[in-house]
Amino acid sequence: xxxxxxxxxxxxxxxxxxxxxxxxxxxxxxxxxxxxxxxxxxxxxxxxxxxxxxxxxxxxxxxxxxxxxxxxxxxxxxxxxxxxxxxxxxxxxxxxxxxxxxxxxxxxxxxxxxxxxxxxxxxxxxxxxxxxxxxxxxxxxxxxxxxxxxxxxxxxxxxxxxxxxxxxxxxxxxxxxxxxxxxxxxxxxxxxxxxxxxxxxxxxxxxxxxxxxxxxxxxx
Numbered sequence: 001x002x003x004x005x006x007x008x009x010x011x012x013x014x015x016x017x018x019x020x021x022x023x024x025x026x027x028x029x030x031x032x033x034x035x036x037x038x039x040x041x042x043x044x045x046x047x048x049x050x051x052x053x054x055x056x057x058x059x060x061x062x063x064x065x066x067x068x069x070x071x072x073x074x075x076x077x078x079x080x081x082x083x084x085x086x087x088x089x090x091x092x093x094x095x096x097x098x099x100x101x102x103x104x105x106x107x108x109x110x111x112x113x114x115x116x117x118x119x120x121x122x123x124x125x126x127x128x129x130x131x132x133x134x135x136x137x138x139x140x141x142x143x144x145x146x147x148x149x150x151x152x153x154x155x156x157x158x159x160x161x162x163x164x165x166x167x168x169x170x171x172x173x174x175x176x177x178x179x180x181x182x183x184x185x186x187x188x189x190x191x192x193x194x195x196x197x198x199x200x201x202x203x204x205x206x207x208x209x210x211x212x213x214x215x216x217x218x219x220x
Contacts, residue, residue, distance in 0.1 A: 005029060008044035015052065018133070020065070022188050022212035028065065035064045062134055070108040072115075072146075073153035083116045090197050096125050097197045102187060103204035104130035107141025107180070108150060111172055113200065114179040115158050123175050129193070131185035138182045144172035188212060192219050 009020045020028055036047035039057070051057045073079050090097055097117070101110035110130035117126055132138055151159060151170055163170040187204070199220050205213055 004044045008048055011048050011052075016058075016062070017186060017189050018062075018065070019188055022209055023065075023207050024209055027207055031064055032061070035061065059136060063136055070105045071150045071152060072108045072112050073155070074108070076153050079112065079116055082113075083119060086198070087117060087120050091120055096121075096127065098195055099128045099198045100193070100196045100200070101128060101130040101180075102185075102199060102201040104132050104137075104141065104182070105134075106137050106146075107144065107172075107182070108146070109200060109202070110141075110180045110182075111144070111176055114176050115162055118176075123179055126179040128180045130180050130182050131187075132182075133184065133186050135184055138184060141180075141182055142177075144177050145169050146172070187216060 005025075013019050013021075032044070032047075036044065039047070039050070041047040041050065051061055087097075099113060099117075101113060104110050107130065110128045113128055114123070114126050130141065132141075147169060151163065154163070159170075162173045162176050164173065165171075187201075188208070201216075201220070205216070208216070
């Protein structure tokens with residue numbers, strides 16, 4: 001790890017409470033180097049000094065370091081298991097489920113959870129916590145507006161029931177949006193709620209070091 005990058009990690013942690021040392025170095029450096037080179041900077045130090053005085057650049061940095069690629073019903077077979085095996089088992093106790101979609105990105109995952117769970121219980125009884133480190137991703141999630149490509153795996157009956165097409169975009173039904181509470185949360189730094197019946201945390205783990213992943217598993 002170069003001195004330039006080590007100092008950048010320390011500066012970013014002091015400013016944002018985000019500890020980049022807990023992310024896999026090669027992947028994160030590649031992601032951030034492409035950003036600062038695109039902006040015309042030649043080092044992490046030069047990049048941080050500019051970012052420290054430019055909120056828009058800081059927001060772009062936060063967008064780049066987070067993973068906001070998602071879609072509804074991604075890896076459909078996983079959702080089939082959730083619908084046909086996991087939810088029926090969890091619901092046997094007859095109480096409302098406490099569900100957390102961690103690192104929920106732009107909202108496709110928690111909204112999918114609500115749609116799948118709606119086949120078992122009324123929407124009025126569903127409450128899902130969805131968290132992400134990226135405020136911009138959370139704002140997009142709250143809007144609930146998505147391009148058609150995000151719905152490639154959505155079953156046709158679900159699409160007709162819970163989406164409205166307006167122009168070239170699809171709007172999530174308000175009744176689904178009301179089941180999800182979005183909140184900013186840093187998985188690697190913030191405290192956790194407890195007592196969840198189901199925690200869904202997909203893909204973001206591949207960007208963390210083994211030590212960081214072990215720590216998260218223990219907290220979950």
